[in-house]
Amino acid sequence: MAHKIIMLGGRRAGKSSILAVMLNALREMPGDLCTINDLTDYDEKVVDKHGIEHAKPTLRTKCLEIKSYLQKRTLIGTNTKFIVDMNRSNTAIRYNLQASIGGTARTTFEFIDVPGEWMRQNVPEHAELKKIIEESDVYIIAIDTPFLMEADEDVNSVYNRTLEISDAMGHMRTFSNEAKDKKMIIFVPVKCEKWMYAGEIDTVFEKMKLAYKNLINQWVENPDVEMWCMPAITSGGIQFYKLLPGDKVFRTAEQKIGEKCSKDPITGTIYLPDGQTLSPRRIDRLETDMSQEIDHTFIPLSWYETNGKAFTPQFSEQPVYHLIRFLVKKEVGLANLKLNNLTAWQRFKQFFGWTPPFGKNLPAFTSLINTLSARGLIKENGDGYHRITETIE
Incomplete structure (x- = not known):
C-alpha cells in the first residue's frame, strides 16, 4: 500500500497547518494501535514567491510555530487584533508519512500541499496539478471558513478558489470496471473556531455545499467516490x-x-x-x-x-482516520479482484499454503480500523461532520 493525498485550497487557506496538526494528533495515537513516522526528505528546497530557495518546513516545526504564535498573542492580551500570514508559496511541498503496525505491516502516504495559484488554468503549473489529481487517491480541500462565511460570493470564490478547484477536480479519474479505482474527497473547513464554539458549525456545512455545488454534483452519484465534510480546529485559541x-x-x-x-x-x-x-x-x-x-x-x-484558550486542536486526526479506513476498503477490493484473476498454477500453490504477494498488510490495517471504530475514535457525525450523498439543488 502506497497512497497519494493531495491538499487543495486557496492561498493561505490552512493546508499546511491542518497537515501539521494532523501529524501531531497521529503521533498521540495509542501506541498499541499504530506508529506514524515522518519519512520526508527535508533537504529538498522550496521556492517562495520571490524565487528564493528555502529549506522545506518540517511538519513538527509548523506545529510548534502555531503553538508559539498562540502563546505570544495570549501574553499580549485578548483585545489586540492581528492578521495571519497571507504570503504564498510557489512550490508544491511533498511530505511522506509511514504508518506501521507491529513493526512489520506498513503503508506510506505522500501528502502533496499544492499552491493555490496552481488552480489557475493559465499558469504552467496547472498541467502538473492535473497530473497529480489524476494520480491521487484522496483529496483534502482546505476551506478558509471566515471567507466562506463572511465574504461575498465573488471574494470567496477567488480566495478559496472554489470554481477553479471544482474545474480541476474534473480531472479526477475513477473506473467502475476492473481497476475499482475509488476516490475520496474530504472538505475540511479550518479557522472555524468562531462557529464551532457558538454551536453554528452546521451553517458552515450548508454554505460549503452551495460554494462547492459544481464539484459535489459532478461526483456525488458516482459509486466510486466518497465525500465528507470534516471541520477541524487547528489552534483553538485563535x-x-x-x-x-x-x-x-x-x-x-x-x-x-x-x-x-x-x-x-x-x-x-x-x-x-x-x-x-x-x-x-x-x-x-x-x-x-x-x-x-x-x-x-x-x-x-x-x-x-x-480567545483565552490554550493550543487545543480538535478533530484534526479525523481526516486521516477516515482516509485510512477508506484506503483499507479500497485495497480489500483490489486484493479480491487480484484473487479472482489468479492463474490455475497460482490457485494450485495457494491450496498448499502459498500466499499471494498483494494484500499481505491488509489484515493488520483492517484490525486497526476495527479497533478505532470499536473505541469510538472515528467520528461519523456531529460538530459539522456529514457524509455527502445527495445532489445539491
Whole structure:
C-alpha cells in the first residue's frame, strides 16, 4: 500500500497547518494501535514567491510555530487584533508519512500541499496539478471558513478558489470496471473556531455545499467516490474577528512606504498587523493596498484575536482516520479482484499454503480500523461532520 493525498485550497487557506496538526494528533495515537513516522526528505528546497530557495518546513516545526504564535498573542492580551500570514508559496511541498503496525505491516502516504495559484488554468503549473489529481487517491480541500462565511460570493470564490478547484477536480479519474479505482474527497473547513464554539458549525456545512455545488454534483452519484465534510480546529485559541479592507497607512507626509493595515468602517480604528491601533487623527493618509488585488478582486484582510484558550486542536486526526479506513476498503477490493484473476498454477500453490504477494498488510490495517471504530475514535457525525450523498439543488 502506497497512497497519494493531495491538499487543495486557496492561498493561505490552512493546508499546511491542518497537515501539521494532523501529524501531531497521529503521533498521540495509542501506541498499541499504530506508529506514524515522518519519512520526508527535508533537504529538498522550496521556492517562495520571490524565487528564493528555502529549506522545506518540517511538519513538527509548523506545529510548534502555531503553538508559539498562540502563546505570544495570549501574553499580549485578548483585545489586540492581528492578521495571519497571507504570503504564498510557489512550490508544491511533498511530505511522506509511514504508518506501521507491529513493526512489520506498513503503508506510506505522500501528502502533496499544492499552491493555490496552481488552480489557475493559465499558469504552467496547472498541467502538473492535473497530473497529480489524476494520480491521487484522496483529496483534502482546505476551506478558509471566515471567507466562506463572511465574504461575498465573488471574494470567496477567488480566495478559496472554489470554481477553479471544482474545474480541476474534473480531472479526477475513477473506473467502475476492473481497476475499482475509488476516490475520496474530504472538505475540511479550518479557522472555524468562531462557529464551532457558538454551536453554528452546521451553517458552515450548508454554505460549503452551495460554494462547492459544481464539484459535489459532478461526483456525488458516482459509486466510486466518497465525500465528507470534516471541520477541524487547528489552534483553538485563535478566533476569527472580522474581515476588513486591506489598506496602507502613512503616518507622515514624508513616509514613502505605507504600512499594511485595516480601518474599521464602524469605529474608525486603524489596526496594524502587530496589534497596535492608530487614530485617524494621528496619520497623514490612508490608501488602498493594491497588493490585495487577486484576479481583479480586492481581497479583505482577515483579522483574528485570541480567545483565552490554550493550543487545543480538535478533530484534526479525523481526516486521516477516515482516509485510512477508506484506503483499507479500497485495497480489500483490489486484493479480491487480484484473487479472482489468479492463474490455475497460482490457485494450485495457494491450496498448499502459498500466499499471494498483494494484500499481505491488509489484515493488520483492517484490525486497526476495527479497533478505532470499536473505541469510538472515528467520528461519523456531529460538530459539522456529514457524509455527502445527495445532489445539491
